[in-house]
Amino acid sequence: MPKVITLDAAPDLRQIYVSAALRRRRVGDSLPDVRVARAGVAVDVPSLAAYARVCRLPLSGALPLTYPHLLAFSLQxxxxxxDGFPLALLGAVHVENRIEATRSIGVEEPLDVDVWARDLRPHRKGIQVDLVSEVSTRGEVVWRGVSTYLARGDEHPDAPVSEMPSTQALAAVHGGPQWRLPDDTGRAYAAVSGDWNPIHLHALTARPLGFPTAIAHGMYTYARVLGALGARLPQEALSSRVWFRKPVRLPSTVQLRTAFAAGSTLSVLESVKGGTDPATPTEHAVVENSWA
Structure with missing residues (x-):
């Protein structure tokens, strides 16, 4: 049976990142048989409102689709x-995220959160792992997320890649909402999410970890995409998936293009201008939503 670490409150992630910075780089080929859990979590409404404001999400009696990830992230x-986790925390990059929501979650519902790791495997640019998060209320699992993190290292050219959907349907979609993401975007999201990873805060803290500037949190851009789709997405039985393609350097201007179909949407978040060819924008994220 796995070891279960039960937390009474959300930990201070700033302390965790400082401790991680003082540790030596880890190397390993197995995952610890450990779960991290919190029970009876009550949503703090002012904190939820601050999160919704930063991510441009509507407020209602139900939690935004990405909000349970915040409750699980500190446990991740x-x-x-x-001890025993084979990937170094600092420098790990969030490359993909999946969410399955069986129904909407009421703001006042008490929540139990469980997190564990699975499927340590090679990536073409290093090694990756899935962090699985389940949120339940009164014994009913209502939300499930799978966050895939990459630690760069030895390359594995023959490693399988996650299959993205074809973006051919987006060829006919010209234009869409544009967002200017200022230099302090990462700090603003960190303040409401608790994710103080230095790669998101300032160029001076991002450069030692391999990034020339601070980069936007992937889950921030993902939330912005879902918020822009708004009422076009159902509250029940929704499956959502994002592939983080290229980091959004801060400051930056991005554009969202979306193709709509019966029971699905397909979106791409891209730079307004990118690379040496302004006609070829940099693709930052691809988001696919589907429902019955």
């Missing part, structure tokens, strides 16, 4: 910072 970091 406890697991990744713990």
């Amino acid at each position: 970091m406890v697991l990744m910072a713990g």
Whole structure:
């Protein structure tokens, strides 16, 4: 049976990141048999409102689709910072995220959150792992997320890649909402999410970890995409998936293009201008939503 670490409150992620910075780089080929859990979590409404304001999400009696990830994220970091975890916490990059929501979650519902790791495997640019998060209320699992993190290292050219959907349907979509993401975007999101990873805060803290500037949190851009789709997405039985393609350097201007179909949407978040050819924008994220 797995070891279960039960937390009474959300940990301070700033302390976890400082501790991770003082540790030596880890190397390993197995995952610890550990779960991290919190029970009876009550949503703090002022914190939820601040999160919705930063991510441009509507407020209602139900939680935004990405909000349960915030409740699980600190538990993920406890697991990744713990003894025996084979990936170094600092420098790990969020490359993909999947969410399955069986129904909407009421703001006042008490929530139980469980997190564990699975499927340590090679990536073409290093090694990756899935962090699985389940949110339940009164014994009913209502939300499930899978966050895939990459630690760069030895390359594995023959490693399988995650299959993205074809973006051919987006060829006919010209234009869409544009957002200017200022230099302090990462700090603003960190303040409402608790994710103080230095790669998101300032160029001076991002450069030692391999990034020339601070980069936007992937889950921030993902939330912005879902917020822009708004009422076009159902509240029940929704499956959502994002592939983070290229980091959004801060400051930056991005554009969202979306193709709509019966029971699905397909979106791409891209730079307004990118590379040496302004006609070829940099693709930052691809988001696919589907429902019955």
